[in-house]
Amino acid sequence: MLSSAMNRARGARKNESGFTLIELLIVIVILGILAGIVVFSVRGITDRGEKSACNANLKTVQTASEAYYAKNGSYAADGAALVSGGFLQSDPTALTDAKTKVTYTTGTPPTITGGTSC
Template sequence: MLKNNQGFTLIEMLVVLMVISVLIILIVPNLNSNSENINEKGCDALTAVVQAQVDAYYIDEGSYPGSLQVLASAGYIKNEQIECPDGRQLIYSGSSGSVSSP
């Protein structure tokens, strides 16, 4: 009598591992190169949010805040929003009320 042995052969397992390895080799370099682009877009978005809060402060108070710390202490932004996610400090010009990313 023949036995019905179910399972995978060594060749089938090697083919599956080879396909997974090729996919990993193709995907991992793309993830690394996109992280800089993601950080840049995140910093641009944060700059736009902080600029909107500076404008809201100007509407409420009638003058621009002296610094981003003043804006944070007044509750318009959080202390974490003073710098970009990658650690770069936002640049604030108190005289014109403009916020820019470095």
């Protein structure tokens, strides 16, 4: 009884075959297409993140400038004055990335513009 069960198992294994080259190539092509879709989707997410960071920096400097004016009666000379006055923790006008950098031009009121991503 045991030997007949083993013979049937061996016979079933002989009829099994592996994947063909065509089947493997089809799977590789499908995975490549899916990877391409993911790459383009992630690039759009990065662009939106840079735009959000730029807008956040712009609004933060505008708010800090108004708070400086409310406390001191005049506008800050530059972004560094907002940091030294305690209105900002770091100076977004000193960023090296042109996409998220904020430009602060002295005036009454000052001109505050965002980087290329805004």
